[in-house]
Amino acid sequence: DSGVTQTPKHLITATGQRVTLRCSPRSGDLSVYWYQQSLDQGLQFLIQYYNGEERAKGNILERFSAQQFPDLHSELNLSSLELGDSALYFCASSVQDLRTDTQYFGPGTRLTVL
Amino acid sequence: GIQVEQSPPDLILQEGANSTLRCNFSDSVNNLQWFHQNPWGQLINLFYIPSGTKQNGRLSATTVATERYSLLYISSSQTTDSGVYFCAADPTGGGNKLTFGTGTQLKVEL
Numbered sequence: 001d002s003g004v005t006q007t008p009k010h011l012i013t014a015t016g017q018r019v020t021l022r023c024s025p026r027s028g029d030l031s032v033y034w035y036q037q038s039l040d041q042g043l044q045f046l047i048q049y050y051n052g053e054e055r056a057k058g059n060i061l062e063r064f065s066a067q068q069f070p071d072l073h074s075e076l077n078l079s080s081l082e083l084g085d086s087a088l089y090f091c092a093s094s095v096q097d098l099r100t101d102t103q104y105f106g107p108g109t110r111l112t113v114l
Numbered sequence: 115g116i117q118v119e120q121s122p123p124d125l126i127l128q129e130g131a132n133s134t135l136r137c138n139f140s141d142s143v144n145n146l147q148w149f150h151q152n153p154w155g156q157l158i159n160l161f162y163i164p165s166g167t168k169q170n171g172r173l174s175a176t177t178v179a180t181e182r183y184s185l186l187y188i189s190s191s192q193t194t195d196s197g198v199y200f201c202a203a204d205p206t207g208g209g210n211k212l213t214f215g216t217g218t219q220l221k222v223e224l
Contacts, residue, residue: 031210033212035212042214056211101210102162104159105156105159108155
């Protein structure tokens with residue numbers, strides 16, 4: 001158990017809908033990262049927050065957004081869902097915002113768009 | 115961006131055998147991690163190893179930063195070692211984000 005929690009574990013929804021994925025980082029960790037794992041794209045970085053502020057952006061679609069709240073939990077919002085958004089979404093956390101920090105991954109949320 | 119390549123893509127072992135997985139990366143790195151993704155999809159941290167050698171039980175890893183590669187050694191493999199092994203790197207000149215390789219799918223048979 002990494003100490004990172006994600007809810008829900010599974011999510012099934014329809015095209016065009018909007019969903020919210022939630023992540024709670026390990027106790028004491030200030031940085032949260034979101035990654036997407038799909039069959040065609042592999043594992044790729046989406047976005048990072050540190051202590052409530054956006055720090056880095058990767059291949060995140062405009063239909064996707066994220067935020068980190070004062071209690072340090074984070075939410076990833078996916079809207080106007082398409083079939084291709086079906087994937088495993090991971091949240092990771094690290095202590096600070098240093099490139100030398102180890103990132104610890106949560107169990108993931110498996111999203112299926114029908 | 116940084117390129118991370120892993121080999122072999124697939125590996126089948128008999129229980130008790132040893133193996134070496136390789137990760138090549140195209141730029142110098144601040145962060146290099148190895149993960150095991152189990153059959154249930156969970157990503158488990160194995161090593162944080164931007165340089166040098168580390169050991170944890172039957173697993174060990176070595177990163178030669180100057181030559182831009184890392185090796186993961188699995189000794190006396192067990193069926194529970196099955197899954198996908200990923201290497202991920204954060205380049206020195208990049209942001210604080212990991213770029214993953216495509217993984218090595220390992221199956222350990224009795």
